[in-house]
Amino acid sequence: MNIIVPVKLVPDLVEELTVDAGGTALDTAWLRLIINEFDDHAIEQAILLKERTGAHVTVVSTNFEGIDDLLYTAAAKGADRLIKLNGDFESGINNHALARALATIIRDLKPDLILTGVQAHNDLDGSIGPLLAEYLGMPYIGYVSGANVSGEKVIVRKEYPAGLIGEMQAILPVLLGIQAAEQPPRYVAISKVRLMMKTMNIEEMDLGALDSTGAPIVNRMFQPEAAERAMMLSENADEAASQLVTIFKELGTL
C-alpha cells in the first residue's frame, strides 16, 4: 500500500507576526517556519499504518527553508521516501495552486491513501486536502483522529462537536484530513535524524507552472484591534495573585 503525506511549513505563531510594507501579506524577513502541526499528526498516522500493514510512506513538501530537516525527521520516524518540490513560490503559494501542482505529481506516485493535515492556520482559500482530493478524483474525509486499513477499505474516526465520533468507511484510494493521530507525534533522537542525513536521499521534483485561480486576492492584511482589551493585572506574580483573589471574592467564588 502506498501512503502519500503532503506536508507544509507555516509561520511559528510563538514568534511575533508583522505585516509587510505592501500591507497585503506577512513580512517574511524574520518569519520562522515550522511544520504545520496537523501535518505532523498526518506523518504519525502514516507511520502507525505502516507499522500495522507494512505500507510504503512517501512524504512530500514544497522547498522552503528548513524543509530538509523536516523530511529527514520524517525519515527517522519511518518514512520510506522523501520528495521536495522546487518552484517559484518565494512570495508564498496558495492552496488552490499547490493542490493543482501536487495532483500532477502525486498521481504518478499511485497513492492508495493520502494523509494530510486537516488545516493550516494560514489557510485563506480553504484547506489543501479537499482541493487535492477533487483534483485527483478521490473522496475526502476530514477531521479524522484515527484510521485503520482493512483490505480495500479504510475505517476512520471523524470528529464532531462535543466528543462525538462518526465511524466512516471508504473505498481506497481516499484522502484523509488528519486532525490528530491516534497517538502524539513520536519523538526522534537527533542522532537518528543525522543518520538519515547521511543515508537517505531527498528527491527533487519541479512543481511546474502555478495556477492560483480560485484563491482570493488580499487587499489588506492587519492585526486585529480588540474592541475591549483585557484589564491587565500586575507583572509581579504575588501581586497578580492577590489581585485575582480579590476578583474571585467579588465574583462570589471565594
Add this chain to the structure above:
Amino acid sequence: MNQDIFVAIEHLRGKVSDISYIMLAATRVLAQGTGGKVVAIVLGHEAQDLARNFNADQVLYADHPLLSDFIPEAYQKILAGIIDEYKPRAVFFGHTTIGMDIVGGISAQLGLPLVSSVRTIETDRKLVSQICGGKIMAECELPEPTALITLVPGGYKPELGQSPQSPPITAISTQMLDGLRIKLNQYIEPETSDVDISKEPLLIAVGRGIQNQDNISLAEDLAQALGGVVCASRPVVDQGWLPISRLVGKSGSTVKPKIFLALGISGAPEHVEAITGSDVIIAVNTDPAAPIFNIAKYGTTVDLFDLVPALTEQVKQTKG
C-alpha cells in the same frame, strides 16, 4: 445575474447547528449589499421541519435517505449540483467539521473562488478573514462569479439568524446518489466521564503553555483549592495529557462558566468560539500579543509557573 446569497445549513442528528444561524445572520448583511435574497439550503431526510425558524427568504430542501446523516461525498455532490444550477452570488458554509469537508471539493469541481475563515462581512461587500490563530486579519473583495465562503463563529449572534415566521420551503429534486465510496457505519458516543465541563461554573483551562504532563498538577492543585475543574485546549488533549472529555473547543465542549481561567492558552479561534459564553475570562499568557487578551476581562503576562503556585497558596490562606 443572480444576487441571492445561499447558506448551506448544517445539522447533526436532528439538531440544527449554531453555525447555521450565525451564517443566516451574516448572510443578511451581505444580501443587503447585493440586493438579493437569503436562501437556506437544507439537505436531509424527512428533515424539512428543521427550517421552521430560519431567518431566510426561502428554503430549498433536498430529501434523500442517503442525506439523513452527513456523508461528505454525498453532500458535496448534491450541493455542487444546486450551486451550478442556481448560480447564486455567494454560498456560505460553516468553517466546521462539516462545511470544511465539502467546500474545497465544490470549489475545485465547479472552478469557483473560495474564501475561508471569514468572520465578518463589511457592508461594502468586503470579507474579513481571521487567520494565524487569530493574530492576523485578511480582507478581500467578494470574488466573482459565485463566492464560496466559510464562516467562523464570533462575528454574529445566532439569535439574529432565527425568526418566528417560517420561510417558504421549496422541495427540489436530488441527483442520483449511487456509487458512493464513503458510508457512515455508526456514531460513537463520547465516553462518559466524571465531570461535564459544559456545566461547571469554574474552569481552570490549560493550553500549550503548560509545557508537559507533570505540570498539569499545578492546575489541579489550584482547581482543588478554588473548587473548580481542569479543562484544556487541543494541544494538551492531543498529547494525551488530559482526556477528550476535558477538551474545550471545536471538537470538544462549548462551555459557559462563571469564571474561565486560561493558563498558557493563546486563544486560537477554534478554542475561543467555545468559551465566549463565559461570564468572566481571565487570561494568563507570557505573550502580550496572544489573542486571548482580546476576549478576556482580566489578563496578566506573568509566567504561569510563577503565578499559579502563588495563587494556589493565597487561595488556601483566604479559605483558612
